[in-house]
Amino acid sequence: xxxxxxxxxxxxxxxxxxxxxxxxxxxxxxxxxxxxxxxxxxxxxxxxxxxxxxxxxxxxxxxxxxxxxxxxxxxxxxxxxxxxxxxxxxxxxxxxxxxxxxxxxxxxxxxxxxxxxxxxxxxxxxxxxxxxxxxxxxxxxxxxxxxxxxxxxxxxxxxxxxxxxxxxxxxxxxxxxxxxxxxxxxxxxxxxxxxxxxxxxxxxxxxxxxxxxxxxxxxxxxxxxxxxxxxxxxxxxxxxxxxxxxxxxxxxxxxxxxxxxxxxxxxxxxxxxxxxxxxxxxxxxxxxxxxxxxxxxxxxxxxxxxxxxxxxxxxxxxxxxxxxxxxxxxxxxxxxxxxx
Amino acid sequence: xxxxxxxxxxxxxxxxxxxxxxxxxxxxxxxxxxxxxxxxxxxxxxxxxxxxxxxxxxxxxxxxxxxxxxxxxxxxxxxxxxxxxxxxxxxxxxxxxxxxxxxxxxxxxxxxxxxxxxxxxxxxxxxxxxxxxxxxxxxxxxxxxxxxxxxxxxxxxxxxxxxxxxxxxxxxxxxxxxxxxxxxxxxxxxxxxxxxxxxxxxxxxxxxxxxxxxxxxxxxxxxxxxxxxxxxxxxxxxxxxxxxxxxxxxxxxxxxxxxxxxxxxxxxxxxxxxxxxxxxxxxxxxxxxxxxxxxxxxxxxxxxxxxxxxxxxxxxxxxxxxxxxxxxxxxxxxxxxxxx
Numbered sequence: 001x002x003x004x005x006x007x008x009x010x011x012x013x014x015x016x017x018x019x020x021x022x023x024x025x026x027x028x029x030x031x032x033x034x035x036x037x038x039x040x041x042x043x044x045x046x047x048x049x050x051x052x053x054x055x056x057x058x059x060x061x062x063x064x065x066x067x068x069x070x071x072x073x074x075x076x077x078x079x080x081x082x083x084x085x086x087x088x089x090x091x092x093x094x095x096x097x098x099x100x101x102x103x104x105x106x107x108x109x110x111x112x113x114x115x116x117x118x119x120x121x122x123x124x125x126x127x128x129x130x131x132x133x134x135x136x137x138x139x140x141x142x143x144x145x146x147x148x149x150x151x152x153x154x155x156x157x158x159x160x161x162x163x164x165x166x167x168x169x170x171x172x173x174x175x176x177x178x179x180x181x182x183x184x185x186x187x188x189x190x191x192x193x194x195x196x197x198x199x200x201x202x203x204x205x206x207x208x209x210x211x212x213x214x215x216x217x218x219x220x221x222x223x224x225x226x227x228x229x230x231x232x233x234x235x236x237x238x239x240x241x242x243x244x245x246x247x248x249x250x251x252x253x254x255x256x257x258x259x260x261x262x263x264x265x266x267x268x269x270x271x272x273x274x275x276x277x278x279x280x281x282x283x284x285x286x287x288x289x290x291x292x293x294x295x296x297x298x299x300x301x302x303x304x305x306x307x308x309x310x311x312x313x314x315x316x317x318x319x320x321x322x323x324x325x326x327x328x329x330x331x332x333x334x335x336x337x338x339x340x
Numbered sequence: 341x342x343x344x345x346x347x348x349x350x351x352x353x354x355x356x357x358x359x360x361x362x363x364x365x366x367x368x369x370x371x372x373x374x375x376x377x378x379x380x381x382x383x384x385x386x387x388x389x390x391x392x393x394x395x396x397x398x399x400x401x402x403x404x405x406x407x408x409x410x411x412x413x414x415x416x417x418x419x420x421x422x423x424x425x426x427x428x429x430x431x432x433x434x435x436x437x438x439x440x441x442x443x444x445x446x447x448x449x450x451x452x453x454x455x456x457x458x459x460x461x462x463x464x465x466x467x468x469x470x471x472x473x474x475x476x477x478x479x480x481x482x483x484x485x486x487x488x489x490x491x492x493x494x495x496x497x498x499x500x501x502x503x504x505x506x507x508x509x510x511x512x513x514x515x516x517x518x519x520x521x522x523x524x525x526x527x528x529x530x531x532x533x534x535x536x537x538x539x540x541x542x543x544x545x546x547x548x549x550x551x552x553x554x555x556x557x558x559x560x561x562x563x564x565x566x567x568x569x570x571x572x573x574x575x576x577x578x579x580x581x582x583x584x585x586x587x588x589x590x591x592x593x594x595x596x597x598x599x600x601x602x603x604x605x606x607x608x609x610x611x612x613x614x615x616x617x618x619x620x621x622x623x624x625x626x627x628x629x630x631x632x633x634x635x636x637x638x639x640x641x642x643x644x645x646x647x648x649x650x651x652x653x654x655x656x657x658x659x660x661x662x663x664x665x666x667x668x669x670x671x672x673x674x675x676x677x678x679x680x
Contacts, residue, residue: 063547140590197594207403208594218590220583220609228609228616230590237577237591243560250480250558250570251577252592254537254548269560269568276568 031177034170034335040284040327044174047282051258052181058280062182066257068212068249068270069175071189071196073263074286075204077156077166079295084191085127086163087150089119091134102133131192132216132234140194140218140230147198161339164203170333171261171286175204178259186257188249189213190241190266194232212252214240245270258282265315271324283324287311290330371517374510374675380624380667384514387622391598392521398620402522406597408552408589408610409515411529411536413603414626415544417496417506419635424531425467426503427490429459431474442473471532472556472574480534480558480570487538501679504543508626510673511601515544518599526597528589529553530581530606534572552592554580585610598622605655611664623664627651630670 035041050058051065072078081089092111095102102108107126110118122130135143156166175185187206189196193213200206217235222228240248246269249257259282260267260274271283288297288311298311319326329336375381390398391405412418421429432451435442442448447466450458462470475483496506515525527546529536533553540546557575562568580588586609589597599622600607600614611623628637628651638651659666669676 063541193591194594201403209592211594215591218587220586220613228586228612230586246560246568246570247558251533251555252549254534254551272568273560 031180032170032173034173034333036332036334038332040325040332043282043284043325044177047259047280048178048181048183050280060258060279064255064258065178065181065183066186066253066255067178067183067259068186068188068245068257068261068274069171070245070262070264070267070270071187071191071213073288074261074267075167075171075175075187076163077294079288079297080157082191083163084131084195086154087147087195088127088130088134090150090154091146092130095134099133108133128236135192135194135216135232136234138232140232143194143232144198147195151199159337159339161337164199165339166337167203168286168333169335169338172204172338174261175206179205183259184210186210186212186249186253188240188245188260188270190239190244192216193238193240212238212240212248214238214244241266243269246273249273260284261286263288264311268315268318271319272322275322275324283319283322284327285311285315285319285324286327286329287316289328290333290336293336294329371520372510372513374513374673376672376674378672380665380672383622383624383665384517387599387620388518388521388523390620400598400619404595404598405518405521405523406526406593406595407518407523407599408526408528408585408597408601408614409511410585410602410604410607410610411527411531411553413628414601414607415507415511415515415527416503417634419628419637420497422531423503424471424535426494427487427535428467428470428474430490430494431486432470435474439473448473468576475532475534475556475572476574478572480572483534483572484538487535491539499677499679501677504539505679506677507543508669508673509675509678511626512544512678514601515546519545523599524550526550526552526589526593528580528585528600528610530579530584532556533578533580552578552580552588554578554584581606583609586613589613600624601626603628604651608655608658611659612662615662615664623659623662624667625651625655625659625664626667626669627656629668630673630676633676634669 032041032044050056051060053059069075072082076083089111092108096108096112103112107122107129110122111130151162151164154163155161156163159166179185185206187196187200187204187210189212191213193211193215196213197208197211200208200211215238217233217237218230219233220228220230238244238248238251242265245267249270256277257274258277258280260270261284262271263286267285271285275281275283288295290296299313299316316326318324372381372384390396391400393399409415412422416423429451432448436448436452443452447462447469450462451470491502491504494503495501496503499506519525525546527536527540527544527550529552531553533551533555536553537548537551540548540551555578557573557577558570559573560568560570578584578588578591582605585607589610596617597614598617598620600610601624602611603626607625611625615621615623628635630636639653639656656666
């Protein structure tokens with residue numbers, strides 16, 4: 001095929017038309033349709049406009065456009081228990097069957113008792129012990145297959161939906177909107193990195209390499225046939241909470257985010273680190289103040305600060321004083337879930 | 341602007357023309373122009389064709405197209421010393437000035453002596469000690485600035501070129517060619533992750549988040565003004581050599597590569613892990629057999645297997661028996677450097 005100058009001109013004219021069309025489409029459809037008008041929605045739109053407008057002094061080149069999102073309580077429901085903790089508890093009987101000596105050892109004994117009150121009192125240390133015991137020695141492929149199967153069948157006690165259906169529609173819109181504007185979206189979660197990677201792509205359109213989470217080591221070895229495989233081991237490489245979030249971001253990305261979204265004291269340092277960068281930066285915290293449509297916990301309810309995942313009064317005050325935007329689920333979100 | 345159906349048709353016709361043009365351009369220009377015709381060049385072209393052709397049974401969807409590249413000896417010169425080791429040695433006087441008690445402690449004493457023969461005998465353990473001492477306690481931004489400055493001024497003893505000019509042109513072509521075909525290219529190096537990230541983008545067009553290397557921990561803290569920053573600390577999180585390469589790939593990417601390139605026993609497990617995946621996989625090893633244009637070391641020269649970076653006879657035999665392609669610098673590369 002011969003290609004003339006005229007063809008070349010047509011290509012560039014058509015490219016201009018296509019560009020104009022996509023801008024028209026963007027203006028016509030509200031990318032944040034599940035958000036009520038208000039300061040948080042405006043903060044997101046203004047931030048994206050300012051950092052993607054080449055004529056703006058706040059313009060950010062595309063390779064540097066990184067946005068990080070906590071998961072539990074920020075992208076999906078974390079009550080009454082973190083999904084991954086439910087998963088680990090569900091695995092305890094199988095683990096104890098394989099190692100019967102654990103039946104009389106805490107915290108396994110408490111989990112097996114089914115006593116909800118006692119289970120609710122387990123500490124983060126207890127949870128780490130259970131987590132390590134339930135995954136140590138597993139082939140990473142086997143872990144992935146089992147977690148996938150569990151996610152397909154497990155249901156949330158309140159909504160009777162798969163856990164992956166309990167994502168917040170307004171936050172899915174933020175993820176899509178930022179990606180459409182050249183941002184790479186990362187999950188930065190206290191949850192297990194390998195666990196979240198199992199469903200991040202189909203649930204959030206976030207590929208495994210953009211999931212940073214609490215991570216243990218693996219050990220490379222061989223099966224009887226000489227096939228190499230990786231086994232999960234109990235070494236903790238990254239506790240991706242609090243200061244561990246900026247440390248994990250440095251380890252896995254090596255760039256400071258321009259935008260960070262969280263909902264708890266575990267996200268404080270990530271927000272702080274993000275805002276400490278030059279130029280325009282966005283930090284936002286989801287406040288769970290909607291007892292009817294979801295849950296209400298945190299400063300509005302005066303709940304004590306005893307667990308990871310708590311939005312304390314101190315964090316609320318810091319956010320207000322430092323210009324981190326607080327998102328009220330009750331006031332700012334028209335809809336919460338996609339299924340309702 | 342009103343957009344008609346006819347405009348839409350023009351857009352898609354123009355897109356088809358543009359697609360055809362890029363295919364024509366690809367056929368006309370050899371993407372691996374610095375390679376001589378031969379089995380290695382053919383292996384790369386065949387692999388990319390097979391895995392990117394939708395009608396092929398070996399087709400790989402774009403998000404899964406991951407290619408990993410060792411750095412030292414694979415993408416750039418590693419003799420007579422790894423570049424990062426040269427950097428650390430150059431920093432030793434400043435470190436000893438700050439901590440004079442190190443002057444009489446090994447391995448610092450040997451480095452300060454300038455005795456080349458003794459320096460050449462330092463072990464990997466010694467190098468780790470020096471590495472830890474030269475970076476521990478540094479602000480990561482300060483580390484980046486100092487490494488950048490060193491790279492701008494340091495010159496390789498043989499070619500009198502900046503180290504970043506000593507990249508292999510044929511491998512740069514492979515990186516570009518694979519990226520043009522939807523592969524994401526990662527560096528997976530035994531070198532320090534933070535060090536390589538300083539120049540990976542400008543040298544290889546590989547962004548920091550696609551550099552996996554030997555990595556230490558960092559600690560989040562605050563300066564006097566309350567500004568948060570990360571400090572490098574001596575904890576080793578990932579020793580990205582040997583089995584550490586597949587372990588690091590799992591940690592940082594969470595997907596198995598389809599193609600892996602290396603040059604030494606430190607890359608053996610990465611090649612093995614890559615080839616153990618389903619479908620078409622590519623593993624290639626660069627053999628340094630060109631004493632005139634670069635260096636000759638490894639099995640052809642019968643050198644002893646004493647250091648990381650050695651291409652042993654055992655590795656050579658394994659590569660041949662398992663279908664990993666060995667690249668002869670002497671026979672397969674028309675040109676080695678971009679500057680000559």
